[in-house]
Amino acid sequence: MRIVSPLLEYLFASKMMKQVGSYEGEFTKIVNLPFATTVTIGEQYYFNPDEVLDSKNNKIRCIELIDSSTNANSLTSAGGRDNLSTSQAIQGSLYLCNTKREIIATIPLYVMIRRLQAGKPQYVNIPEDIIWQTCFIQFDSLTTGINQAHCVSLRVSYFPVTN
Amino acid sequence: MNNLVIKRSQQIQFVLSGSVAVGRRYFATDIPNLSRNNVVVYGIEFFTASQQATTPTGLTCVSTSTGIAVTLRDNKKQEFMYQVPMFTLIRSNNAGLIVLLKPRIINLTDCYVTVTNTTSLNAGEAVSANLYYDLVD
Numbered sequence: 001m002r003i004v005s006p007l008l009e010y011l012f013a014s015k016m017m018k019q020v021g022s023y024e025g026e027f028t029k030i031v032n033l034p035f036a037t038t039v040t041i042g043e044q045y046y047f048n049p050d051e052v053l054d055s056k057n058n059k060i061r062c063i064e065l066i067d068s069s070t071n072a073n074s075l076t077s078a079g080g081r082d083n084l085s086t087s088q089a090i091q092g093s094l095y096l097c098n099t100k101r102e103i104i105a106t107i108p109l110y111v112m113i114r115r116l117q118a119g120k121p122q123y124v125n126i127p128e129d130i131i132w133q134t135c136f137i138q139f140d141s142l143t144t145g146i147n148q149a150h151c152v153s154l155r156v157s158y159f160p161v162t163n
Numbered sequence: 164m165n166n167l168v169i170k171r172s173q174q175i176q177f178v179l180s181g182s183v184a185v186g187r188r189y190f191a192t193d194i195p196n197l198s199r200n201n202v203v204v205y206g207i208e209f210f211t212a213s214q215q216a217t218t219p220t221g222l223t224c225v226s227t228s229t230g231i232a233v234t235l236r237d238n239k240k241q242e243f244m245y246q247v248p249m250f251t252l253i254r255s256n257n258a259g260l261i262v263l264l265k266p267r268i269i270n271l272t273d274c275y276v277t278v279t280n281t282t283s284l285n286a287g288e289a290v291s292a293n294l295y296y297d298l299v300d
Contacts, residue, residue: 105172110214120259123168141217
């Protein structure tokens with residue numbers, strides 16, 4: 001049953017709302033961010049350049065954090081690493097930035113763990129161009145330590161841009 | 164079933180400064196780029212320490228939400244969301260759904276939380292939230 005409402009129509013048209021069961025993206029990929037040293041509070045950990053995820057090529061539509069209960073380990077460019085646990089994830093956030101390195105969106109890591117949100121995905125539709133290498137992870141507390149044995153593993157879904 | 168899509172988001176906080184007392188209001192900390200009445204808010208999500216241990220400004224997040232009510236005011240001083248329990252604004256308490264609002268221009272520093280029960284709330288902690296918004300055309 002679909003409720004007909006001008007407000008809901010507006011939210012749909014403005015891309016502020018989306019059906020939970022709809023397409024998350026035409027393609028999806030895993031992006032890993034392994035840590036080279038022990039993580040420190042307030043430091044910005046940037047992703048490696050990834051042209052696939054730059055807005056000129058593809059638009060990101062959904063981001064999921066793969067935690068250690070979803071998938072224990074990830075194979076990264078630095079070798080096999082442990083994915084973050086929930087207690088580690090509550091300590092940090094993902095920052096999406098535009099080409100001027102301005103922060104456009106802040107998303108705590110915990111809310112991107114899909115299994116903890118009753119399976120609801122975290123949709124995004126950033127109105128500005130994103131350069132993936134300017135996006136970063138930052139931790140604001142480290143009661144549960146994170147070091148070179150760990151990595152942040154994101155599953156990113158996206159649509160190609162038709163030029 | 165529908166859920167919110169993030170267009171732009173920024174974290175805000177309500178610091179429990181001074182003593183924590185029932186009925187007391189704690190206003191949102193000013194964020195310059197959100198305080199020019201230039202943003203239309205269409206969603207909001209709150210966090211306790213279970214979702215976010217510490218705010219980006221380094222304050223400890225409150226450990227409980229059951230003693231806190233949230234009020235949002237728009238740029239006309241209207242309290243369009245009045246004393247909504249913080250518990251209902253936490254995503255994981257709502258099967259992963261984020262609370263959507265009718266888009267409004269808010270006055271951030273007029274928005275506040277009210278303490279209704281001081282149990283497990285401590286001075287200096289922060290009520291943390293993520294504001295989902297778009298810019299005014």
